Amino acid sequence: MKKVNYEFRDKLNTVLGGFAHNYCYQCGACVGDCPAHRFLPEFNPRKIMLQAIYGLEEDLLGPDSLIWNCTNCYNCYERCPQEVHPIEVIIALKNMTREKGTQSPTVENILQRVNEKGVTVISTEMIKKRRAELGLPEYKLEGKEEIEKIMNS
Amino acid sequence: MQLMPFWGCMIPLKYPQMESAVRFTMEKLNVDLIDDNRLSCCPDPIYFKAGDKMKWLILAARNISIAEEKGLDLITMCSGCTATLCEVNHHLKEDASLKKEVNKKLKEIGREYKGTVEVRHLVTVLRDDIGLKKIRDSVKVPLEDVKVAIHYGCHLLKPSAIMKVEDPLTPTILAELIKATGAVPVDHKEYLMCCGKACKDVDISLNMTRAVFESVEESGADCLGLICPTCFDSFDIGQLRISRHFQKDFQIPVIYYFQLLALAQGATIEKVGIPYHKIMPKSFIEKLQPEPIMA
Numbered sequence: 001m002k003k004v005n006y007e008f009r010d011k012l013n014t015v016l017g018g019f020a021h022n023y024c025y026q027c028g029a030c031v032g033d034c035p036a037h038r039f040l041p042e043f044n045p046r047k048i049m050l051q052a053i054y055g056l057e058e059d060l061l062g063p064d065s066l067i068w069n070c071t072n073c074y075n076c077y078e079r080c081p082q083e084v085h086p087i088e089v090i091i092a093l094k095n096m097t098r099e100k101g102t103q104s105p106t107v108e109n110i111l112q113r114v115n116e117k118g119v120t121v122i123s124t125e126m127i128k129k130r131r132a133e134l135g136l137p138e139y140k141l142e143g144k145e146e147i148e149k150i151m152n153s
Numbered sequence: 154m155q156l157m158p159f160w161g162c163m164i165p166l167k168y169p170q171m172e173s174a175v176r177f178t179m180e181k182l183n184v185d186l187i188d189d190n191r192l193s194c195c196p197d198p199i200y201f202k203a204g205d206k207m208k209w210l211i212l213a214a215r216n217i218s219i220a221e222e223k224g225l226d227l228i229t230m231c232s233g234c235t236a237t238l239c240e241v242n243h244h245l246k247e248d249a250s251l252k253k254e255v256n257k258k259l260k261e262i263g264r265e266y267k268g269t270v271e272v273r274h275l276v277t278v279l280r281d282d283i284g285l286k287k288i289r290d291s292v293k294v295p296l297e298d299v300k301v302a303i304h305y306g307c308h309l310l311k312p313s314a315i316m317k318v319e320d321p322l323t324p325t326i327l328a329e330l331i332k333a334t335g336a337v338p339v340d341h342k343e344y345l346m347c348c349g350k351a352c353k354d355v356d357i358s359l360n361m362t363r364a365v366f367e368s369v370e371e372s373g374a375d376c377l378g379l380i381c382p383t384c385f386d387s388f389d390i391g392q393l394r395i396s397r398h399f400q401k402d403f404q405i406p407v408i409y410y411f412q413l414l415a416l417a418q419g420a421t422i423e424k425v426g427i428p429y430h431k432i433m434p435k436s437f438i439e440k441l442q443p444e445p446i447m448a
Contacts (some may be wrong), residue, residue: 068353072198074308095206113198133423136165139166143193150170
């Protein structure tokens with residue numbers, strides 16, 4: 001028998017966007033229009049909200065969690081009659097994986113790139129050449145120290 | 154009209170042809186782009202936001218504060234940048250305590266978010282400020298032979314309460330803008346599908362993208378038209394992957410809206426970087442530019 005893990009829920013409640021999971025009454029409006037569900041039926045935003053209500057930390061934040069299959073399309077945000085905004089709860093859960101060390105490597109790469117370069121795409125010689133061919137100025141980013149300061153505060 | 158362009162990362166550093174096309178079209182429409190080299194990554198609404206939502210808010214607010222300094226609206230050309238910057242602008246305008254928290258951090262770098270400008274995707278500026286008539290008047294070479302299947306992508310329209318562009322279930326903005334170039338928008342059943350970029354399971358992305366390609370093929374369109382470099386990435390270079398995976402050689406050229414508009418306004422295919430696209434059948438290039446035209 002499953003027991004509700006209130007400690008986990010309390011924690012989720014404090015993460016930006018996480019609290020709204022409390023309003024979910026499991027109607028399933030988020031499921032019908034979810035493109036990730038259409039192509040991978042195991043991915044089900046209603047079930048993810050139920051797991052949040054039960055506080056099933058391992059299912060949600062573990063290395064095999066399905067949350068990483070969310071397309072970020074915002075259809076569930078549009079459909080939810082309770083303004084749970086399932087996508088935002090999923091993003092809150094993703095934020096929680098960092099503390100656990102089970103976050104996606106892509107997330108870590110992107111954070112690191114922004115920290116180092118201020119942008120997510122690394123400039124290549126080919127692109128520099130294309131910019132010149134197109135008559136565009138060389139790409140420059142100023143104020144990187146501001147970004148670094150925010151990233152490391 | 155003066156606007157501050159927010160180029161983001163993908164456009165200037167991966168698909169500079171999009172930047173070239175936007176600059177060309179804005180010049181033709183007498184819009185002054187006031188560039189600012191201090192604008193960083195928006196930051197990205199998928200991975201960065203999933204890693205550290207608080208820093209995501211602060212860095213986005215920093216970008217918006219740069220536009221506020223000059224009193225200009227911040228105009229995005231990528232749906233991802235639109236998602237981040239519109240959403241953050243909305244939340245910080247609505248939530249005074251969140252704004253205070255963000256500003257505490259911005260103060261450390263001598264900045265402040267005030268909430269005095271708007272963030273919008275450039276296509277809404279075309280529709281609402283410049284207007285379809287002025288766009289039509291700027292067209293020299295109507296692209297009458299080009300049938301365009303539209304891919305709206307997710308983040309121009311949703312969340313609708315924040316984006317305020319139009320009903321995300323019955324959008325018309327891109328069809329109207331395509332018509333203004335003389336080209337013909339073509340209906341297809343998956344026009345509201347996601348590009349699948351964000352899903353971890355490769356099978357989801359592959360099948361989702363294939364669904365869009367099959368839908369475009371069925372529609373008889375010549376190309377897929379869109380407004381986001383991330384969607385472009387999924388459909389252009391992604392098409393090679395799909396074709397290999399499903400052993401089916403899709404040949405659907407993908408085109409960024411401002412490339413179409415620039416071509417209609419007389420730009421050469423080189424000026425808008427059409428030769429850089431991975432999927433670009435010769436027959437389609439001939440439709441885009443039947444004879445050489447001096448820009």
